[in-house]
Amino acid sequence: MLEKIGVIGGGFIGGVLVQEIAQRRLAREVGLVDPAPMVNPADPEERQAVVRRQSVAIGKSLDIFEGLPVVSRDVRLVGTKDYSALAGAELVINTAGVPRKARPDGTFPSREELLAINLKVTIEVARGIAQFCPEAMIISIANPLDAIVFTLDKRLAPPKNRLVGMAGVLDSARYRAFVAEAANVSVENVNAIVLGGHGDDMVPVRSSCLIAGLPVERFLDADTLLRIENRTRKAGGEVVGLLGFGSAFVSPAWSALEMAEAIIFDKRKILPVCAKLEGEYGVDGLFCGVPAILGRNGVEQVIELDLTAEEKAAFAKSVAGVAKTCEEAGAMLATL
Ligand code: APR
Numbered sequence: 405m406l407e408k409i410g411v412i413g414g415g416f417i418g419g420v421l422v423q424e425i426a427q428r429r430l431a432r433e434v435g436l437v438d439p440a441p442m443v444n445p446a447d448p449e450e451r452q453a454v455v456r457r458q459s460v461a462i463g464k465s466l467d468i469f470e471g472l473p474v475v476s477r478d479v480r481l482v483g484t485k486d487y488s489a490l491a492g493a494e495l496v497i498n499t500a501g502v503p504r505k506a507r508p509d510g511t512f513p514s515r516e517e518l519l520a521i522n523l524k525v526t527i528e529v530a531r532g533i534a535q536f537c538p539e540a541m542i543i544s545i546a547n548p549l550d551a552i553v554f555t556l557d558k559r560l561a562p563p564k565n566r567l568v569g570m571a572g573v574l575d576s577a578r579y580r581a582f583v584a585e586a587a588n589v590s591v592e593n594v595n596a597i598v599l600g601g602h603g604d605d606m607v608p609v610r611s612s613c614l615i616a617g618l619p620v621e622r623f624l625d626a627d628t629l630l631r632i633e634n635r636t637r638k639a640g641g642e643v644v645g646l647l648g649f650g651s652a653f654v655s656p657a658w659s660a661l662e663m664a665e666a667i668i669f670d671k672r673k674i675l676p677v678c679a680k681l682e683g684e685y686g687v688d689g690l691f692c693g694v695p696a697i698l699g700r701n702g703v704e705q706v707i708e709l710d711l712t713a714e715e716k717a718a719f720a721k722s723v724a725g726v727a728k729t730c731e732e733a734g735a736m737l738a739t740l
Contacts (some may be wrong), residue, residue: 406668410493410537411499412529414438414461414483416653417660425470425659426479433480433487435489438500447665459485487532493540495667496533496542497660498556500524500545503651504733516729523736530553530559537675541702542567543660544678549602550666551729553653553691558737562657564680571602571660572676572693574652578639579608582632586597587623589615592644596620597676597709598636600722601694601729607718608633612709626707645687650725666698679703685719692726 409431418436424436438461443452465483472479482489482603490496501522526546533540533556541561544670546552547554553569560567573599584591596613610629613620634707643652659669666673679696681687684706697704711719 405429406494408433408435408493409664410435410437410489410490410496410540412437412496412498413546414440414464414488415499416477416503416650417499418497419464420654421499421659421660422464422481423668424657425664426468426472426477427475428621428661428665429477429479430521430661431479431495433482435479435491435493436489437485437489438464438483439485440734448726457539459483460570461489462565463483473712485530485534487488489514490532490540492538493537494575495541495543497538497664497708498526498529498542498544498546498552500529501552504640505545505650505652506630506645506648510645512641515549515640515736516551519551519729519732520736522546522552523555523733526555527737527740529635530556534560541678545656545660546571546604550678550691550693550731551733553611554730555733555737556598557680557691558734564682565704567680567691568663568696568698568703569602569678569691569693570663571606572598572695574656575602575606575608575639575693576637576656576676577659579613579632579636582622582635582639583613583615583624583685585631586632587615587620588624594620597695598693599695599709599715600719601675602693603616603722603725604637604641605722605725607715607722608636609709610712611712611715614685626702655668660666660672667700667702667712670700672697672699672704674698674707677703681706684708685723686707687723690723690730692713692723706728 461483465481580594
């Protein structure tokens with residue numbers, strides 16, 4: 405158990421995180437930061453005065469606090485509109501930013517299209533972490549995932565083990581869920597890794613997909629696997645299209661918590677995470693999805709997989725996409 409975990413952004417994912425941190429007894433205190441609702445200077449003064457008194461962070465913290473006796477948990481919950489709730493956090497989980505939302509015609513933006521708006525939010529996030537918990541381990545969830553982690557790195561320059569993005573655990577969980585369903589076996593039997601960027605070019609690694617230690621091809625034919633891998637690449641969008649109001653929030657929160665637990669309990673668990681590569685997989689200076697050992701020091705070691713020629717080519721394509729978005733992020737950062 406940690407003394408304190410900070411959660412940045414108290415929306416859908418942030419809410420599940422705080423509630424689960426309390427349930428799982430991961431910290432004695434949780435600090436939740438969210439500036440919402442924002443005051444609109446164009447509104448009449450009476451309306452602005454009302455909004456100034458409202459707070460998603462304080463409201464959600466109070467809601468969960470009032471339920472603690474029911475679930476028999478003792479945890480201090482601090483919600484603030486500014487970043488002071490992060491003071492002293494040993495681990496922060498960043499969810500700040502807008503999610504993808506279905507448009508009225510049913511289409512929805514790519515994660516990359518969130519860059520301009522979420523980059524500005526991330527600059528505030530970096531400022532808050534630097535001011536209130538500069539030594540904290542950081543798990544970032546906001547999209548576009550790889551470019552937002554890259555931005556946090558540019559602004560905070562933490563040791564590379566202390567900054568990690570959550571996408572691979574979720575993308576791999578989606579792959580595993582679909583495989584387990586098709587093979588009609590327990591999800592506990594399915595192991596798989598999805599590599600690369602958290603975009604539609606992500607790489608479900610079939611050679612890593614095992615059911616109870618056996619190659620997945622023993623259970624599913626090639627067409628079924630291809631269909632599952634294509635669905636995995638677009639699984640985030642499938643949920644966005646169905647929900648209408650936003651994007652997946654329970655599975656991303658659970659995925660980030662699997663990473664948090666690996667760190668908090670020094671499990672040295674091998675998980676696919678967005679980590680800084682310095683030569684591994686032939687990539688230098690980019691954050692991208694790869695398997696890594698997560699333990700008390702965060703990213704303890706990146707694990708290099710033996711990929712087939714086809715998987716290597718798919719990984720290179722995905723990395724090229726990440727590099728392009730990070731280049732755009734770098735150019736925007738230079739003007740902000
Ligand atoms: N600092 C802190 N929080 C902020 C800031 C900021 N500068 N700007 C916005 N927020 C808050 C919003 O007020 C909102 O409550 O971030 C919260 C985001 O919550 P949701 O809109 O409910 O989005 P959620 O589904 O939780 O997704 C958060 O994770 O998966 C990604 O694409 C998703 O980028 C999105 C992020």
